Amino acid sequence: MDYRRDFVVRPGIGVRLADIDPGFTGGHRSHDKAKPEIRRHVERMDALQYLLYADGRQSLLVVLQGLDAAGKDGTVRHLFSGMNPQGVSVACFKQPSPEELAHDFLWRAHRRAPGRGEVVIFNRSHYEDVLVVRVHDLVPEAVWSQRYELINDFERMLTRNGTRVLKFYLHISPEEQLRRFKQRLDDPTRRWKISESDYTERERWPQYLEAYEEALARTSSDWAPWYVVPANHKWFRNLAISQILTKTMEELDLKLPPTAVDLADIRRRYHKAAAKQKKARG
Amino acid sequence: MDYRRDFVVRPGIGVRLADIDPGFTGGHRSHDKAKPEIRRHVERMDALQYLLYADGRQSLLVVLQGLDAAGKDGTVRHLFSGMNPQGVSVACFKQPSPEELAHDFLWRAHRRAPGRGEVVIFNRSHYEDVLVVRVHDLVPEAVWSQRYELINDFERMLTRNGTRVLKFYLHISPEEQLRRFKQRLDDPTRRWKISESDYTERERWPQYLEAYEEALARTSSDWAPWYVVPANHKWFRNLAISQILTKTMEELDLKLPPTAVDLADIRRRYHKAAAKQKKARG
Structure with missing residues (x-):
């Protein structure tokens, strides 16, 4: 299965979320059966992230969006399991602070964009400004309706500067959301979050859903595609996202940089140090 | 074994590093034999970090120092394996930028200090300003020699504001360092770093060593202790650091916050939503 092809939102065409099964598992019978494949992706992600970091010319921005309990936090944790934490960071976008509100809506996202060699995961993102902001009428339609274009421009600019942008909508059913709310209610260690x-x-x-459908249709682009990932099953969500990530990173033409030193000279230095050490030990 | 007691640098007394065996493994015969204990610490760290985050009143600052190849990066990776990446971040202190140099030496460290509920790991730290700076004469002795006191004041201030500060010196032998340099030389994926x-x-x-010994003696304090961790064996280093971390976090008196909502009301809302859903399905 190629989930990039199957789950991508085609630019300008969009998706009807109601037509997509959030319980889809791509023919995988169970989490147990899928484990070897997930492990393979995680190991590959690890190697590729190391290369991205070593290569130091490009970067990766992963945007996670979804309704409450869709699994954004769990996805972050999964991605970190296959990356060196020193090359990755998470930016959580909550209610904007007064300083953030004093700026344009892309300002706080831009500040957290990855530097060369880095991976940044956005847990929620600048898309909240066409989602929650729209649903709750926080700014007039005349304002939010212009933002799709501004977002596309922003993401194209990042792309031109060497950042690969991947965006995931974690698609769960209302039934699954309610089941997860119930789990929170039943778990004394998680009740405080309710x-x-x-x-x-x-x-x-x-x-x-209406706000998401419009955002997905209008901001899925060749340079910064949206993927709708069936997310009722956490393990399948992890599998699909890590497959899409690794396939994308494989294409980045990442290379180890040349050694900055004369290796023959370093070998001489090494042998000298080793000899000195041996002599000191007697 | 209580490694907090065994490895702590006693304030004002200090240590002779030459007297400490970097190959010490505390009676553990092998990595394999130590695995269950390491796993236990990692799981406990995970639970405690969740509590720290939920509790939201205190924070944790972990300082890692050591010579080249002492294992700072590997320690970061180990610590992340037992924490939720959304509550933890790493700050790597490299050569200061012009902006950083334009400020006092604690400025860049202070900016990266953890907020309430957070864990921050310093990979190198403000201690470089009494280590590399001293060894290379980057500032006059009259300047660096005052910094021990300034560091103690800074760390006490953080502590008074709810940050627990723990500092680890990763202690390896020159032989082990040379062995690790050799590994880099032999590994084509790591040569570029040499x-x-x-x-x-x-x-x-x-x-x-002289600079470290003075720093350890003068800045190990009751509020921000230094630990000298034998680090020739990576697995033992991980075991010791995670034991010290968990024991420290156990003492923080962390509590889940009370639920912000009326649970009976939430249960009614839940049942209403469930009934509505059932009805909709027919």
């Missing part, structure tokens, strides 16, 4: 807005936001599900 | 300064710095080993 908020009434979990339930009030849930009532706006159709408005959110 | 620099001549690996070998020239190695010649200053005695000066570095």
Whole structure:
């Protein structure tokens, strides 16, 4: 299966989310059966992220979006399991601070964009400014409706400067969301996170889907594609995202940099140090 | 074994590094034999970091120092394996930028200090300003010699504001360092990292040890202790550091916050949503 082909949102065409099965598992019978493939992707991600870092010319920006309990946090954790934490960071975009609100909506996203050689994961992102902002009427339509174009321009600019941008919508069903809310309610260590807005936001599900469908259609681009990932099964979500990531990174033409030193000279230095050490030991 | 007691540098007394065996493994026969204990610490760290994050009142700053190839990067990776990456970040302190140099030496460290609920790992730190800076005479002695006191004041201030500060010196032998340099030389994927300064710095080993011994003696404090961790064996280094971390975090009196909502009300909302869903399905 090539999930880049199967899950990509075609630019300008878009998707009907209602037509996509959030419980899809691509023929994998169970998590156990899928484990070897997931492990393979994780190992490959690790090697590729090392190369990206060593190569130092390009970077990777991974955008995660989804409704409450869609699995953004779990996806972050999965991605880190296959990367060296020194080359990766997460940026969580919550309610904007007064300083952030005093700037254009892309300002805070831009500040957290990856430097050369780095991977940055956005847990929520600048897309909130055409999602929650739209659903809750936080700015007039005349303002948010212009943002799709601004987002495309922004992401193209990042791409031209060597950042590969990949965007994932984690697609869960309302039933699965409710099941996860119930788990939070039943787990004493997670109850403190529950908020009434979990339930009030849930009532706006159709408005959110509408906002997502428009965002996906208008901002999936050749340079920064959106993927709709079936996410009712956490393990399948992990499998699909890590497959898409590794396939994308394979194409980046990453290379180890040449050694900055004269290796013959370094070998001489090494042997000298080793001899000195041997002599000191007697 | 209680490695906090065994490896701590006693404030004002200090240590002679030459007296400490970098190959010490605390009676553990092999990595394989130690694995269950390491796994236990990692799981406990994970739970405690979650609690620290949930509790949201305190934070943890882990300082890693050591000579080249002492294992700072590997330690970072180990610590991340037992923490949720969204609550942890790494700050690597390399050659200061012009902006950093335009400020006092603690400025760049302070910017990266953990917020409440967070863990931050310093890979190198403000201690470089009494180590490499001293060994290479980058500032006059009259300047660096005052810094121990400034560091103690800084760390006490962080502590008073709820940050637990733990500092680890990763102690390897010159033989082990040379063995690791050889591995780099033999591994085509790691050669690009080799620099001549690996070998020239190695010649200053005695000066570095002297600088470390003074720093450890003068800045190990009750509020921000230094630990000298035998690090020739990577697995033992990981075991010792995670034991010290978990024991320290156990004492922080971390608590889950109370639920912000009326749980009975949330349960009613949940049942209402579930009934609605059932009805919709027919």
